[in-house]
Amino acid sequence: MLSHKQLFLLNTAQTSDFPRLLEIEKAEGCYLYDPSGKKYLDLVSGFAVSNLGHRNPNVVKAIKDQVDKYLHVTVYGEYVQAPQVLFAQKLASVLPQNLSSVYFTNSGAEATEGALKLAKKYTNRSHIVAFHHSYHGSTHGALSVMGNEEYKQGYRPLLPDISFTDINTYADLEIITNQTAAVILETIQGEAGIRVPDKEYLQALRKKCNETGTLLIFDEIQTGFGRTGKMFAFENFGVIPDILLLAKGMGGGMPIGAFISSKKIMDVLKDNPILGHITTFGGHPVSCAAGLATLNTIIRENLFADVPEKEKLFRSLLIHPKIKEVRGMGLMLCIQLDSFKQVEAISKKCVENGVIIDWFLHCDTAMRIAPPLIITNEEIEFSCKVILDAISGV
Ligand code: PLP
Numbered sequence: 001m002l003s004h005k006q007l008f009l010l011n012t013a014q015t016s017d018f019p020r021l022l023e024i025e026k027a028e029g030c031y032l033y034d035p036s037g038k039k040y041l042d043l044v045s046g047f048a049v050s051n052l053g054h055r056n057p058n059v060v061k062a063i064k065d066q067v068d069k070y071l072h073v074t075v076y077g078e079y080v081q082a083p084q085v086l087f088a089q090k091l092a093s094v095l096p097q098n099l100s101s102v103y104f105t106n107s108g109a110e111a112t113e114g115a116l117k118l119a120k121k122y123t124n125r126s127h128i129v130a131f132h133h134s135y136h137g138s139t140h141g142a143l144s145v146m147g148n149e150e151y152k153q154g155y156r157p158l159l160p161d162i163s164f165t166d167i168n169t170y171a172d173l174e175i176i177t178n179q180t181a182a183v184i185l186e187t188i189q190g191e192a193g194i195r196v197p198d199k200e201y202l203q204a205l206r207k208k209c210n211e212t213g214t215l216l217i218f219d220e221i222q223t224g225f226g227r228t229g230k231m232f233a234f235e236n237f238g239v240i241p242d243i244l245l246l247a248k249g250m251g252g253g254m255p256i257g258a259f260i261s262s263k264k265i266m267d268v269l270k271d272n273p274i275l276g277h278i279t280t281f282g283g284h285p286v287s288c289a290a291g292l293a294t295l296n297t298i299i300r301e302n303l304f305a306d307v308p309e310k311e312k313l314f315r316s317l318l319i320h321p322k323i324k325e326v327r328g329m330g331l332m333l334c335i336q337l338d339s340f341k342q343v344e345a346i347s348k349k350c351v352e353n354g355v356i357i358d359w360f361l362h363c364d365t366a367m368r369i370a371p372p373l374i375i376t377n378e379e380i381e382f383s384c385k386v387i388l389d390a391i392s393g394v
Contacts (some may be wrong), residue, residue: 004023004126005021005023008021008137010212012255015263020351022034022040022351022356023035024360025037026377027035027054027055027167028053028055028245029054029055029260029372029374030042030052030053030054030055030371030372030374030375030376030379031054033055033357037128039354039388040072040351040354040355040356041354041355041356041371041379041382041383042054042356042372043355043356043357043368043369043370043371043383044356044357044358044368044370044371044373045249045283045370045371045372046224046253046271046326047248047358047370048190048222048227048248048249048332049248049249049251049253049285049299049371050186050249050253050372051226051227051249051251051252051294051298051303051372051373052249052294052297052298052303052372052373052374053372053373053374054250054253054313054341055196055253055370056079056253056293056294056297058293058294058296058297059252059254059290059293059294059297061293062289062290062292062293063254063286063290063293065289066083066286066289066290067283067286069285070130070285071279071284071286072284072285075278075279075280075286076103076104076278076279076280076281076282076283077275077278079382081100081283081285081288083105083285083286083289083291083292084283084285084288086288086292087102087104087288087289087291087295088095088104089294090292090296091246091258091260091295094131094231094295094299095232095244095260096240098240098242098261098262098308099240099244099260099262099345100119100260100262100263100338101260101261101262101263101265101266101267102197102258102260102287103258103259103260103266103269103277103282104256104257104279104282104283105247105256105257105259105279105282105283106255106256106257106279106281106282106284107247107255107257107271108136108137108219108221108245108246108247108248108257109135109137109138109139109142109257110137110139110249110257110279110282111137111144111221111245111246111257111258111259112136112139112141112142112145112219112245112259113141113142113161113175113215114259114277115243115245115259116141116145116159116182116184116217117141117217117269117276117277118243118259118261118265118266118268118269118277119181119182119215119217119243119331120181120182121268121269121276122181122215122265122268123182123213123214123215125180125181126160126161126181127162127177127178127179127180127181127182128144128145128161128162128163128179128180128181128182128183128184129149129162129163129164129175129176129183129184129214129230130145130146130162130163130164130183130184130185131164131165131166131167131173131184131185131186131189132147132148132165132166132192133148133189133191133192133193133362133363134146134147134148134163134182134184134186134189134191134192134241134380135148135149135186135190135191135192135361135362136186136219136221136245140155140158140159141159143155144158144159144160144162144337145159145162145184146274147362148162149191149364150300151361155302160358161372163175167185167195167197167201168187168197168198168200168201170201170204173204173205173208174186175213175257175284175348176205176208176209176214176382177212178212178214179214180212180214180219181213181214182214182216183214183215183216183217184217184219185197185205185217185218185219186218186219186221186222186223187202187218187219187220187223187232187233187237188222188223188228188233188328188329188332189235190222190332190360191325191360191361191362192331192360192362192363193258193327193334193360193362193365193366194327194329194332194334194366194368195327195364196326196328196329197237199236199237199239201237202234203236203237203238203239203380204256205239206239206240207312209242215242215243215265216239216242216243217241217242217244217245217333218233218234218241218245219242219245220232220233220245220246221245221246221247221248221257222248222332222347224246224248224249224250225246225248225249225250225295225298226249226298226303226304226307226373227249227304227307227330227331227332227333227370227373228283228307228329228330228331228332229304229307229311229329229330229331230304230330231298231304232244233329236329241260241309242261242262242265243259243260243265244259244391245257245259245260246258246259246260249294250291250294251287251290251291251294251380252290252291252293252294252297253290254284254290254291255284255287255291256283256287256291258283260348266282270379277298298305303352303373303374304373307330307373308330308376309331309333310330310331310373310377311328311330311331311333311379313380313381314326314331314333314369314380314384315333317380317381317384317385317388318335318384318387318388319389320388320392322338322342322391322392322394323336323337323391324336324337324338328369331369331370331371331373331375332370333368333369333370334360334363334364334366334367334368334369335369335387336366337366337367337391338365340359340364340365341357341364341376342365342394343364343365343366344359345389345390345394346367346390346391346394347359347367347390349389349390349393350352350386350387350390351369353386353389353390354386355382355383355386355387357369357387359390367387371383393394
């Protein structure tokens with residue numbers, strides 16, 4: 001009989017020649033466990049998903065309660081489903097007034113697709129401005145606004161009429177004109193290796209969008225739900241987008257995403273023709289129940305209040321001659337090293353020693369630190385010791 005690892009390599013599609021191949025038996029809180037019972041402190045959170053930790057009891061209970069009522073009942077936007085409407089209402093209650101209409105999707109990429117279509121339909125324009133080193137998902141539309149040519153070259157033709165710029169490049173704001181439908185930007189760039197824009201830059205971007213009637217889309221798929229020390233990262237910059245993209249941490253470990261805008265903007269999807277955007281499973285009742293429990297837990301337990309303190313602790317401990325820089329905000333951090341070789345060897349050593357750490361799609365010379373927000377000071381100290389020992393060893 002073949003082992004699970006052999007079956008993984010044989011029958012599940014492979015996306016690289018060097019998968020981590022860590023078999024997971026169970027997950028709880030900040031830890032993953034393999035079949036031998038070895039535990040791993042998770043500094044990646046399933047790529048910024050498990051903000052509450054794995055299997056938060058409130059989320060698990062909400063899932064079980066909903067499973068006992070109903071699963072899928074119809075395509076999105078037809079029947080009234082309590083988990084969906086209550087989650088949408090709760091999201092609206094923690095967002096600025098203009099972000100009150102929630103379109104639920106299955107994933108982050110699907111949220112990006114919906115937002116690009118929405119902006120084009122609302123403005124009746126096609127030009128889109130995106131950013132170098134960005135990541136908004138892997139589907140065709142999302143790939144079109146990805147700022148990394150290497151990932152796009154095999155899949156052309158992609159969407160036309162897209163211009164790319166860099167964060168904090170004020171001179172390039174001129175490419176946003178009254179022909180531009182939307183500017184799409186991760187509020188803090190994730191896969192670029194955590195790049196935080198200047199507050200003044202985001203404010204200038206907002207101003208330019210206002211002047212040209214361009215919709216500003218913030219992708220908070222990685223930054224949302226407390227990761228940066230605020231519920232949403234845009235709160236750190238005093239800039240409110242016209243369309244907000246959410247996913248990842250939104251479902252507490254269940255698949256769900258959303259694009260959120262004003263009712264006025266969103267309403268263009270329902271006319272000429274009707275059903276301008278359709279999804280069968282988007283807003284699945286079990287995912288919405290999990291999402292509502294996630295958001296309620298974040299609010300009730302004030303889960304991100306001590307994120308800035310935890311960031312400080314990481315920064316104070318991650319000091320080593322081989323560390324060039326620790327970048328980021330809150331618990332969305334990265335350790336900048338010199339080479340991928342170092343990153344590869346260090347992350348391998350960390351995993352061997354029970355700490356999961358990884359790198360970035362567009363920046364393989366830096367290591368990602370995105371633990372569950374519930375990580376304790378002792379766990380931060382332990383993980384930094386393992387990381388520093390590994391760095392010293394390469
Ligand atoms: N946007 C950002 C900023 C992301 O980090 C990701 C995923 O890593 C996505 C969009 C795509 O989300 P998904 O993998 O759910 O399609």
